[in-house]
Structures are given as structure tokens and as C-alpha cells.
Amino acid sequence: MKFIDALPPYLLAIGALVCFGMALWFFWQESLKTAGALSALFFLCVVLAYLPQAESINAFAVNVRLKKNVDLAKDAISQLRELAKVNARVGYTTLAWGNRMGTPSAADKKALVDQMEQQLEALNVSKQDRKEIARPLVRLIGLDLYYSFLQTMERYVHVREKDYTDQMRQHPEDQATKEAYQKHIFAVNDWRTQLDHPYDDVDGYNLKSSLRRALPTPWVNQQDAEAARKLADQIQTLFDDCAKQGGYTADAAKFIDRYGDTKGFNDQLKETFGRGFD
Template identity: 30%
Template sequence: MEKLREIYIFVAFVVGVGCLLLAAFQAWSGNMKSAAGLGTAFVVCGIFLFLSQIKTFKVWEVQVELRETLDRAEEIIGRLRRLAAISARASYLTISWGNRLGTPTAKEKQVVLDDIDAQLVELKVTPEERAVIIRPWVKMIKADFFFLFTRVVRGIAPLKTTELVAAMHATQSQAATDASMAHSDLITPWSKKTNADFKAMDRLENKSLSAVIDEWMPEKGGWLSDKELAAVVLFKKEILKQADDSEKKGGYTKESAEFFDALLKHEAEKSEEIWNASKK
């Protein structure tokens, strides 16, 4: 088909040129009617040539417009991707710091962030860009698990103190008095060390959660007995599992969010559970 079109164009061109030359010759000879007829034939050949090129011209024009449209669309998508990344980062930062307020729940927050994450995937935001976006949230989750752990463990201290004081009053024995005083002597410096001077957020910035918990925990031979310390270590493993799973995901998993929310509501009960477990 393309070959026939080329032949048609060639013939129309040759005929048109011939008509033009003959028209000029007839006009020079004074035969104006023949010259006019040949001139008309030349124009007709020119029209045929133009019509044969309309498809080509039109296709070329559409191709140019399509290319420009595609370039524009890619530019718009690029801008949308950047705006989505900025918006997502703002959302992650807002929810991360809002996590200090305690509401909504970790599960509810993570549902919102999972929706944002899905939009980032659809817009083909790179893993590197996503890592930057979610970093504040991941850091805050690690911090939340740390402080949750510390509050539960601190909750064991008054339980032990109450029991030691009760034993001292009940028995009036020197051994009970010594045990109560020894506990006080051991827990006081530890409490001072692990309060404001500990600077947990600074440590968590460059160290793993496990390492910072180890630095915070009472040492062997401290205010916790070996059995009590062993019970706390089991709780530490629970915390680390949920925190590690969350870090791998880049946000709370369903299980870790439920674990965190439930424990947040029942910190005192967890302290008592660990304390009772240490007596078995």
C-alpha cells in the first residue's frame, strides 16, 4: 500500500511538472486557453499531492502533540510524587510526635500510615525516599517500646518495697530490716542513674533497643534478685520481638500494635504479673 502511494505521488508530480512547463510554453505562444487548462491541471496535481501528504502530516502532528503530552504528564507525575513524599513525611512526623499524647491508639495510627504508604507505592516513591519518610516514626516506635518497658519494670519497685516493709513490720526481725534497708540502698543510686541523666533518646539514636535496655536494666546483684531479674529478662524478650518486627516493617505490625495498646492500658498489671512470676 505504501509503495502504491509512492508511485501515485511520483506520477502526480511528473504530470504536474509537465503541465506547468506546457502551460508556460502555451502562454508564451499566445494560446491562453490551453495555458489556462494546463495551469488548472497543474493545480489539480498539486492538490492531489497535498492530499496524499495529509495523513503523514497529521500523524506527525499527533505524534508531536502526544510526545509533548506524555512529557507533560511525566512532569506532573514527578511533581505529584514529590508532593506526596513531602506530605507523607509531614504526616509521619505529625503522627510520630503525636504519639506522645497517647491517643489515638497505635493500631489506629498505623492504619492511617499504612494507607499513606500504599499511596507512596502507587506513585512509585523509591525505597530510599520511603526510608527517609518513615525514619521518625520508626525511631518513635523504638522509643515507645523502651519507655513502656521501663515503666513496667519501675512498677515492680514499689511492689517489692511494700512486701519488704510489710515483712519487717510483721516479723520485727533484724534480717527483715536489713533486707529492706539493702533494697533501699541499691535502688536509690540506680533510680538516679536511670532518670534524667540517662538520656535515653540520645542513646536510642545510635544504639539498638536491646543495647539501651541492657544499659538501663539493674545489674546482677542489684535491687532485683536473680529470679526477679530473670522474670524481667523474659519481658524484655517480648518487647524486643514486637519492636524488631515493627522496625522490619517500617511501622507497627498488627500484632505489635495490639501488644503495645494492650500493655499501655495495663502497665501496673504487667508489673504485678512479672513480680508474681519471679516468686515461682
């Protein structure tokens, strides 16, 4: 077959002409078997010479059938693209809501999301469509980041309460300390009252607003308030990058895995305020 493919088309064309002429001659001589064999050889030469060079086939209704097949193939690809979009939407949503207690890790989720993103891109799903499909996941990434911040602040509440308790134990007659502790309790209660509950509105919450309300400004000193603001700004930046990408960024996945559980909350407390939680 390779030998035939390597033959120049004009040699096969010459062979076809020779076979055609000889077939006519033997037919004229009434040698029908020989004429028939030469006719078959003529047809074979034509096929081998013409078809490999043809970019389209227009004989009879073949071209019409080919066009219909191409249209069917295009429709199939379009349907496959829509199917992939639906499958990805289900995958993103399942991945977002599943295993909310810490497994799989954010890094593992990111690897799966990246694979789905590559599949959608290969099917020519637009970036805008891919971001819309990934929206449930991105919204829940924001909740994970917010929860890490809020839990860190809650631990700081207990650290401050422990400070007041130790002071009152050491100086039980110090009225000023008792009054400061009462003010702290009232300020923390007011702070908790104004906190947002973004889990009640996963699709519509505003992370920036929620972080602002969760800042402990009313009951901490200026230095600690600034440290909390820096952490809130870091979290907001991580979320904005995730929204822009349409999924986990490497930094966001690393942050959630590092500060997304009890040990992580305590570590963040130490890194932000320089205080530990026992």
C-alpha cells in the same frame, strides 16, 4: 458512533476513494457545490478510517508537541511523587509526635500508616525511601515500648519496697531485714542512675542498650531477673519487626494499646512477675 467504530477500516477507505473520485468528476463538470460536499465526505472517511488505527501522529509538528506533552506529564508525575514523599514525611512525623497521651490508639495509627504506605507504593516510591520517611515514627514506637518496660520495672520497685515494709512492721526488731531493705534502696538508686534517657536523643538512642540498663538484675532474685529479660527480649523483637516493616506491626500496636497506660503497666507487672501493684 458505535456503528461507525464497528465498520471495518477497509470499507471506510473504499468510501474515501469513491468520494475522492466523484469529487474530481463533479469538479471537472464545474459542479463546485457537489464537489465540495464530496470532498468533505472524503475527508471524514479518511479521519474515521485512519485515526482509530493510528498509534502515533507524525503529521507536521504534531508528533513534537505530543512528545513535549509526554515529557511534561512525566515531570508532573515526578513532582507528584516528590510531593507525596514530603506529605508522607509530614504525616509520619505529626502522627509520631501527636497525641502522646494515648489517643489515637496504636491500632488506629497503624491503619493510617498502612494507607500512607499504600499511596507511596502506588507512586513507585522505593521501599528504602519509604522506610526513611517512616523513621521518626519507628523511633518513637521504640520509645513507647521502652516506656512500657520501664514503668513495669518501676512498679516492681514499689512492690519490693512494700514487701520490706510489711516484713519490718511484722518484725520491727529484725536487723537483717532492715539491712536488706537498705541494700535494696541503694541498689535501686544505682539502677536509676544508670538508666538511659532516650527521649533526649530520639534519633540516636539504642533500644537494646537502654533495655539492658533497665533490667532490674542488681536488686531482684534470679527468677525475677530472667522474667524481666524475657520481657525485654519480647520488646526488642517487636521493635526490630517495626523497623523492618517501616511502621507499626500488628503485634506492636496490640502490645502498646494493651500495656501502654497505667492499667497496662500493672497488668504487665502481674504477667511478668506474678505480683500486683495496689
